[in-house]
Amino acid sequence: MTTPFAPRVFSGMQPTGNLHLGNYLGAMVNWIAMQSTHQCIYCVVDLHAITVAQDPVALRRAIIEVTAAYLACGLDPKQSIIFNQSQVAEHAELAWIFNCVARLGWLNRMTQFKEKAGKDRENVAVGLYAYPVLMAADILVYKATHVPVGDDQKQHLELSRDIAQKFNMDFAGSIASHGFGEVFFPLPEPMITGPATRVMSLRDGTKKMSKSDVSDYSRINLTDSPEAIAQKIRKAKTDPEPLPSEEKGLAGRAEAENLVGIYAALTGADVSSVLGEFGGGQFSRFKTALADAAVARLSPISADMRRWLDDEGAVEAVLAEGSARARAIAAPVMREVRDIVGLLRSR
Template sequence: KELVFSGVQPTGNLHLGNYLGAIKRFVAMQENYDCIYCVVDMHAITVPQNPADLTRQIREVTAAFLAAGIDPKRHIVFNQSQVPQHAELAWVFNCVARLGWLNRMTQFKDKAGKDRENASVGLYAYPSLMAADILVYRATHVPVGEDQKQHLELTRDIAQKFNNDWAESIAAHGFGEAFFPLTEPMIQGPATRVMSLRDGSKKMSKSDPSDYSRINLTDDADTIAQKVRKAKTDPEPLPSEVEGLKTRPEAENLVAIYAALMDTTPEEVLRQHGGAQFSGFKASLVDVAVTKLSPVADEMRRLMGDPGHIDAVLADGSARARALASVTMDAVKDIVGFVRAR
């Protein structure tokens, strides 16, 4: 059975990259897959978080999921900390993953920066918890942005090593040749890596100190217009072929954003706008961005007015997630050889 899992961290400033690279695609998966979408609050505390802000941001990511069109009745929407099996399986995976594997993770290197001795152990073990998030549901597909590719490869390595190390026990317990699936990353579409509006070589990110580097999901129409107008570009008009974007990262980024918002391809955008000056193209981009994002922002604001409703959605999703996760975790305990009450 094909099952989609993905998550978003409640670390504030949910932006257009999170929307186009992840949330908008989560919505599209609902037709053809059973989907589990998680607000990964335990990942968020791998770096310091103010408790009151964290609580609000967990509700805000949930509101973004619902406002974008995820149906929490047909699928599962919940926050990670309400399902203890994620942490339980992560511990087993900490004992499967090798130090050498984690040492290669570029996200840890980026986030820990120069002061690595002071980074949390949680930040280092982040990929192992992420593997547990996915595999505790034995999910087969994970829609993510390009930046998560390396973590998804590690998830497959962990699954494979678990399957190999306990192969005999897996077979003895009637699970056949492999217990965990080798999950497929789904990194697709024109906006798998949305770049900063100020610097075409950096990804759009929640933690960029410049608010002008990103379009936040909660920005109003005037703010979106101002940010797009100020976005860095070059002096040339838009090319008419995508090849002409190769050496022009800022232009390439704006065309990709336009294409993703319109559910079309960069080729098609250039068929319509090739030869245009940026002033004109940016005006069209503002129109499209405001038209597509305003309804989501309005609905997020409405939902945030009723935190009790959001918490109830998360409680319901968590109960359903726990029921699924506990089946996997019981099996893992049997495979590993732990004693448990039956």
């Protein structure tokens, strides 16, 4: 039997590059909806960003821009806690304790590190290797029970569960003697939902839409103008065949499947009804409708982002207030961790 934990959601995005349509449909739409059903904590994970080299001036600007995107998309600082990670020191402190709980073999299995480090692993930052341990601390310092994640982060969330479980086992006696029940940390559950959990590149339907892609035509940025959005969709890679009338006809046609999925997510339709409307026709007609849907959905977000970015002080105020609210949750948890581990509390 385990101690029950109040449902709490934690998630975050790095302040690196512009947020794009994939971030919005794959994560933000779901984050916004959960504000009405869960206690939500949404973070700009700036400590994760510095696991690779960053220009300090550009990083500060990116933190503001990502926060502005959060707000413009519909995250409400009155409903959710919105803050940037580096302002809550408990993230880093708990990460160090978790570094002493996690095992080298666990981290050696992390495929994302292998992909990012490439062949020159000996010369990458230790932070990039230990990134998943900090992610575990991000989640567990709030005793979050649910984490909206993409497919690429599922392995990291599994590591968070392993760390939580090992901490609970390693310090079971201390946890009980301090009156914290049978377990201290919950095992967070993944939430992989949303209208389009894996939006692919407009230039290659086999690759995920990414902020780091060298081609700006591979993605639709939340800051793009209506003209830029329409042009990128017109230039999106397709194949010479007309759209199929049934879903099974999308098999093996990655670009067609991606564009149809995006249209369905933007309009709230299902894929079969989209194909019922556009199946048998050429891509030109479908792309026109897709561009119209994307502009209608994203233009208000882009305009609201510009409004927030014109008042950086207001964005900073949101982060300051959110950080204070986040610390109010994290600090007591961290004090209890110190007691459990056997560290002295500061006077």
